[in-house]
Amino acid sequence: MVEVRLENVTHIYDKRVKAVDNLNIKFMDEKLTALLGPSGCGKTTTLRIIAGLIRPTKGRVFFDDKDVTDLPAEKRNLSMVFQFPVVYTTMKIYDNLAFPLRLKKLSKEEIEKKVKEIAEFLGLKQYLEIKPIGVPADLKQKVALGRALIKETGLLLLDEPLTNIDPKARIELREKILDVKRRLKQTIIYVTHDQAEALTLADFIGIMKDGKIIQLGTPEEIYERPSNTFVAWFVGNPGMNLLDADLVETAHGYFLDISGLRLPIPEDMGKFIRSRISETKLIFGIRPEHVNLYTKKVEGGIPGKCVTVEDMGALFIETVRVGEVELKVKTTEWIGEGQPIWIKFPSEKVRIFDKSGKLIYG
Ligand SMILES: Nc1ncnc2c1ncn2[C@@H]1O[C@H](COP(=O)(O)OP(=O)(O)OP(=O)(O)O)[C@@H](O)[C@H]1O
Numbered sequence: 382m383v384e385v386r387l388e389n390v391t392h393i394y395d396k397r398v399k400a401v402d403n404l405n406i407k408f409m410d411e412k413l414t415a416l417l418g419p420s421g422c423g424k425t426t427t428l429r430i431i432a433g434l435i436r437p438t439k440g441r442v443f444f445d446d447k448d449v450t451d452l453p454a455e456k457r458n459l460s461m462v463f464q465f466p467v468v469y470t471t472m473k474i475y476d477n478l479a480f481p482l483r484l485k486k487l488s489k490e491e492i493e494k495k496v497k498e499i500a501e502f503l504g505l506k507q508y509l510e511i512k513p514i515g516v517p518a519d520l521k522q523k524v525a526l527g528r529a530l531i532k533e534t535g536l537l538l539l540d541e542p543l544t545n546i547d548p549k550a551r552i553e554l555r556e557k558i559l560d561v562k563r564r565l566k567q568t569i570i571y572v573t574h575d576q577a578e579a580l581t582l583a584d585f586i587g588i589m590k591d592g593k594i595i596q597l598g599t600p601e602e603i604y605e606r607p608s609n610t611f612v613a614w615f616v617g618n619p620g621m622n623l624l625d626a627d628l629v630e631t632a633h634g635y636f637l638d639i640s641g642l643r644l645p646i647p648e649d650m651g652k653f654i655r656s657r658i659s660e661t662k663l664i665f666g667i668r669p670e671h672v673n674l675y676t677k678k679v680e681g682g683i684p685g686k687c688v689t690v691e692d693m694g695a696l697f698i699e700t701v702r703v704g705e706v707e708l709k710v711k712t713t714e715w716i717g718e719g720q721p722i723w724i725k726f727p728s729e730k731v732r733i734f735d736k737s738g739k740l741i742y743g
């Protein structure tokens with residue numbers, strides 16, 4: 382129910398650690414935006430700035446058209462869930478959930494109704510009468526989430542809420558968060574370093590690195606059209622294959638020279654790349670699942686061999702060597718070490734980046 386906007390926000394800790402570097406980003410109303418990035422890239426700092434727990438060194442924070450930069454946290458009408466669940470161990474779970482409503486001076490009946498609803502939704506009904514001491518982390522986190530939801534604010538901030546939860550309970554809580562997203566018209570900002578969470582939960586993903594937003598887009602855009610090599614490598618498991626290449630123009634058309642491997646490319650693709658860069662050096666990118674892999678010779682297939690194979694359960698990640706080049710390929714078929722293979726790169730899946738790493742084709 383609120384659009385959050387950061388304008389030129391910078392935060393420097395102790396006059397020397399630049400945690401957030403001139404951020405400009407809009408978190409859309411009623412959408413879940415994930416902030417995804419490696420450890421230390423400034424996700425938590427950004428979230429705490431939005432929450433009003435940190436005043437940015439520079440820049441402004443807006444909720445819709447209202448400048449809230451100087452508004453204290455308690456006046457911002459938002460709720461926040463932290464990585465380490467914050468619960469009151471001296472109170473029963475019922476009272477933990479009722480607490481924000483008592484602060485709002487709701488009647489006893491209203492409080493009871495809302496606590497029951499939230500408890501039902503989060504599967505906490507049978508725990509209402511116990512104190513959250515010595516209980517599993519996922520139960521504590523459900524209580525913390527319940528307390529955040531019961532406030533019915535327009536903005537929900539989640540900082541790695543699943544990171545310290547064991548894998549089985551994590552899946553259940555992830556489903557709950559998806560449910561929250563579907564049912565409530567809240568704006569949700571979800572900080573995580575786990576790409577699987579971001580890709581499954583988010584309407585939009587903001588990729589962060591060194592205090593900056595590198596790309597903001599839908600999960601599909603981020604995955605299919607990473608704006609640069611960092612995003613291409615960071616998102617995906619394993620990330621995109623990125624290989625140094627040279628664009629070569631001959632009388633017979635264009636090809637890419639990838640460490641001696643000659644890969645013919647369509648005329649229009651060659652022309653387009655040429656028009657975008659002044660030099661010939663570039664970076665060739667293809668996702669491991671987009672490489673076509675054959676165990677028999679095929680027309681146009683590049684010969685090579687399998688170097689290693691990693692079993693991922695439902696699929697395999699093959700490291701293959703073609704000429705001087707090694708790359709990762711995802712397959713459903715197990716192909717053993719040393720076996721001959723042939724690969725093809727479907728041209729619609731090829732991404733080309735310039736030497737600085739910026740996407741220029743695909
Ligand atoms: N209170 C603080 N005082 C000084 N430096 C800090 C403080 N909090 C964070 N930093 C530094 O600011 C940078 C960004 O930290 P932040 O916690 O925002 O990153 P993050 O993306 O949330 O990382 P993580 O994934 O590890 O939680 C890091 O270099 C961190 O060491």
Ligand SMILES: [Mg+2]
Binds near residue numbers: 424425426
């Ligand atoms: Mg953090």
